[in-house]
Amino acid sequence: MSDDDQGILEEKEEGAPLWVVTFGDLMSLLxxxxxxxxxxxxxxxxxxxxxxxxxxNAFGIQRKKPVFESPKGQKMISKEFDQAIVLVKVQxxxxxxxxxxxxxxxxxxxxxELEVDEEEVTIRMMGEATFDTGSAxxxxxxxxxxxxxxIVLSKTRGELIFAGHTDIVPLIGGxxxxxxxxxxxxxxxxxxxxxxxTSIDPKRISTMGFxxxxxxxxxxxxxGRQKNRRVxxxxxxx
Numbered sequence: 001m002s003d004d005d006q007g008i009l010e011e012k013e014e015g016a017p018l019w020v021v022t023f024g025d026l027m028s029l030l031x032x033x034x035x036x037x038x039x040x041x042x043x044x045x046x047x048x049x050x051x052x053x054x055x056x057n058a059f060g061i062q063r064k065k066p067v068f069e070s071p072k073g074q075k076m077i078s079k080e081f082d083q084a085i086v087l088v089k090v091q092x093x094x095x096x097x098x099x100x101x102x103x104x105x106x107x108x109x110x111x112x113e114l115e116v117d118e119e120e121v122t123i124r125m126m127g128e129a130t131f132d133t134g135s136a137x138x139x140x141x142x143x144x145x146x147x148x149x150x151i152v153l154s155k156t157r158g159e160l161i162f163a164g165h166t167d168i169v170p171l172i173g174g175x176x177x178x179x180x181x182x183x184x185x186x187x188x189x190x191x192x193x194x195x196x197x198t199s200i201d202p203k204r205i206s207t208m209g210f211x212x213x214x215x216x217x218x219x220x221x222x223x224g225r226q227k228n229r230r231v232x233x234x235x236x237x238x
Contacts, residue, residue, distance in 0.1 A: 089156070089237050093121045096152050105145045112145070119237045120158075123149060125190075126230040134174055136185035138193060146190070149233070150198040158236030160200065162187040164209040165216075165232070167225035184209030186231050 094114055101109045111129035115122040130142050138146070153160060164183030176182040187207040194200055217224035 090116055090121060093152055093156060093235055093237075097123065097149060100145060100148045105148075108142070108145055121235045121237065123233040123235065124230055125232075127226040128229070130190070130231055131186055134171060134176075134182070136176065136182060136189050138189055143193075146193065147197060150194045150200070153194065153233070153235065154198040154200050156235055156237075158204070158238050160191075160205050160236070161232075161234040162191040162205065162207045163232045163234065164188075164207075165214060165228060165230050166212050167228040168212045168215070168219040169225065178211065180209055180211035180213075182209075183211050190231050190233070 094116065097112075097114060101112060105112075108129050111125065111127050113122075113124040113126065115124065125142075128139075130139060130146075131137065132139060164185070164187035166179040166183050168179075171177070171179050171182055174182075176185055184207070187209055191205050191207045195202055195205065212219070212228070215224070215228040216230070217227045219225050219228060
């Protein structure tokens, strides 16, 4: 056999190693597995907002703010420690309320939302869950859940803002005169009830009403108007 023939026989096969094919098959199977898991899962809107807000705090993602001073140095260890404290406090507020909504008060699960935003938690009570139409008297059916919320709030230390909102439908008759008056009365009713039934320091509380001027959703649909009729308790975690 000549040297040229021997060189041809000794040529190596071209292409990727055989283990790459097996590895590619494994990755494809794993991707299909996780896609199936995602398709079978259910997303809880309240938990999604809470987790996303907590992650935003943990990783330091902030809204754009104008800066008027040159940046100052800070200790990274103390910053991370403070963020950990904030997250613990947020969970102390959020978890007990979510547990009540999932266990004893499932009927209000779609009417009560919790939202975490930087250093505050917003408890949003929407629709006719809290009040009857045109009324600022708390519904008796909602009072037990409000008692549970009050117990949680009494363990916090920051400011508590009670904000009332309405939809765009004009208020006809009644003692409140307008949607603005009704929103103020509803915020005051929730605040007064919690002051009477809990140990919350009155100095921490402030109430306000916005009427129909700060909607969450469009007032063109019944579902949007229901969301806009709400009382919010904004809990400062500072």
